Amino acid sequence: MPEENTSPLQIDSEQIQRAADILKTVAHPARLKIIDFLEPGEQPVAQICKCLNAAQPFISHHLSLMKAKGILSSRRNGNQVFYSVANRNVIEVIHCVRRHGRGNQTCTGTAVSVRE
Amino acid sequence: MPEENTSPLQIDSEQIQRAADILKTVAHPARLKIIDFLEPGEQPVAQICKCLNAAQPFISHHLSLMKAKGILSSRRNGNQVFYSVANRNVIEVIHCVRRHGRGNQTCTGTAVSVRE
DNA sequence: TGACAATATGCAATTATCTCAATATATAGA
DNA sequence: TCTATATATTGAGATAATTGCATATTGTCA
Structure with missing residues (x-):
């Protein structure tokens, strides 16, 4: 038999x-925005609502x-x-997203690239 | 009105x-495994099936x-x-997952930590 | 061309996720 | 205690994701 x-x-x-x-939980626009907003420091719920302009x-x-996660x-x-x-x-993931967003990505230019 | x-x-x-x-697509056990497997280099479909032991x-x-993504x-x-x-x-995300998995995480010890 | 091997696609049933609206809980202050 | 403010929970309808199975496609070789 072949090993x-x-x-x-x-x-x-x-x-x-x-x-x-964890990634599945992070992978949502509203939740990514919340993480982005909270990364510099804690915020009360009302501020988050205002920032995201959401109910x-x-x-x-x-x-x-x-x-919960x-x-x-x-x-x-x-x-x-x-x-x-x-x-x-x-936070590492958010940093990665920011780098990517700023065009500073090490990305080789795939379907994710920003050029339209 | 308040600014x-x-x-x-x-x-x-x-x-x-x-x-x-992108994250949503990555955030799936089978797909993470595939990325982990492919990161060192390309592989044919049959090898991926064998590796993941999946149909x-x-x-x-x-x-x-x-x-597609x-x-x-x-x-x-x-x-x-x-x-x-x-x-x-x-690939950065996979590296992050590996670091985390190895207990080498910069993580402060949240619900995600490996200690049981 | 015919048969075989490798990969891709389509369908269907289950299950999970998203999001709004209504309502409940908790704290502070009068 | 009553009221107002801030936050949490619940329920429901719509939409999307998952995955097994059957089958189609593509390429190789005789």
Whole structure:
């Protein structure tokens, strides 16, 4: 019988699962915007709503999704709840997105390129 | 009327859209595995099927999804089709996932951390 | 051309995601 | 306690993603 390369992957299946889960949560326009907005520092929900120009329940929903995945954390101060980015890997992803957006991408020019 | 911070985002909306689209495509266990497998160099479809231990139509479907987004590119050589990673940003993401997986993460220890 | 190997496509059923609207909860201050 | 403000939760309808299976396409070789 021929010996075969059953799993020449560099990442194990469980880690892949977790990563996919985190990335799936990040991979949404509103949620990316929230992360982008929060990256410099914590903000209360109302500010996030204003920044994204979106309804409060809509924002709250996405915030709690990300909090559940450990991407964001929150702290209450009186009436308000302040959210911040809790996962540094996600910040790496946002940085990557920013680099790409600025045309500073190391990208070789694929379908994702900005030229129209 | 109060002047407001309508969009203090560092990334513009269109770029966010594109990034979300790419990330959404990447954010799937099978597709992450494929990218992980292809990152060192191109591979024919049959090898990818064997590596992921998955049915060929299943793999083919995910390959064409990623190709459509410019994440992968393909070249035919006779009977076989070789796929490779075409988008360097996606490679950055895979590197980030690997760093995270190895416990080498710059992560501060959130719900995503590996310790159990 | 005919048969075989490698890959791609189409269909269908299940399941998950998105988003709005209504409403609930929590805190502060009078 | 009553009211107002800030945030969270729930329900529902629409849309999209997933995946197995059957089948089509493409290329090779005899």
